[in-house]
Amino acid sequence: MASTLAWSSAASSSAPSSRPSPRRAPSLLVVAQGKVKKYRQVILTDDIAEVGKKGDTLKVRAGFYRNFLLPKGKATLLTPEVLKEMQLEQERIEAEKKRVKEEAQQLARVFETIGAFKVPRKVFLLFYSVTAQDLVDIIKSQLNRDVDKRLVTVPEIREIGEYIAEIKLHPEVTAQICLWVRVEKVREVVWNADGGALERWMMKRVVEDQFG
Numbered sequence: 001m002a003s004t005l006a007w008s009s010a011a012s013s014s015a016p017s018s019r020p021s022p023r024r025a026p027s028l029l030v031v032a033q034g035k036v037k038k039y040r041q042v043i044l045t046d047d048i049a050e051v052g053k054k055g056d057t058l059k060v061r062a063g064f065y066r067n068f069l070l071p072k073g074k075a076t077l078l079t080p081e082v083l084k085e086m087q088l089e090q091e092r093i094e095a096e097k098k099r100v101k102e103e104a105q106q107l108a109r110v111f112e113t114i115g116a117f118k119v120p121r122k123v124f125l126l127f128y129s130v131t132a133q134d135l136v137d138i139i140k141s142q143l144n145r146d147v148d149k150r151l152v153t154v155p156e157i158r159e160i161g162e163y164i165a166e167i168k169l170h171p172e173v174t175a176q177i178c179l180w181v182r183v184e185k186v187r188e189v190v191w192n193a194d195g196g197a198l199e200r201w202m203m204k205r206v207v208e209d210q211f212g
Helices: 002-014 062-069 080-113 132-143 196-211
Strands: 039-044 057-061 075-077 116-122 161-170 173-184
Touching: 039 062, 057 062, 062 075, 080 161, 080 173, 116 132
Parallel strands: 116 173
Antiparallel strands: 039 057, 039 075, 161 173
């Protein structure tokens, strides 16, 4: 009996405890954030008074970008992707400028190698000056090319002879054109009894003086 009690006591002392183990408190992970950027590199998508023009790249305060530029669509962040697109667009612009200039140079060579444009003038219109529109019409009829008369500079022409006109084909290309103003005979003339002979003589004299 005594041995049985001893065994029971020993067994009970070696049995695992039924008490719950204390739970560990969850660990708190603290991540240190980098310094908040005070400025942003942006590209303006519109003209802004006292700030810049469309296409300008600027460094602005982050708050100004966040609260004004971004909501109003006035600027976008200058990321590597945006910068690459800007470079490609600039290359396209430069290529187009080069093409336009080369076309202007080619047209200038055409004008300067064609010789003189003939500008016929009737005797009774000789004292009316040749205009830019006259030259535009002649170019259209002889070369089938359209030219804006606002680009044409014509000297004052009130007599027959040769003159030099200019056409601004490009900011860097100006073509010089030779104009030959000549007299054209008028086949149908209304003569009166008193002045007919004098008018006939004057017309013939002008034509003969210029063309022999």
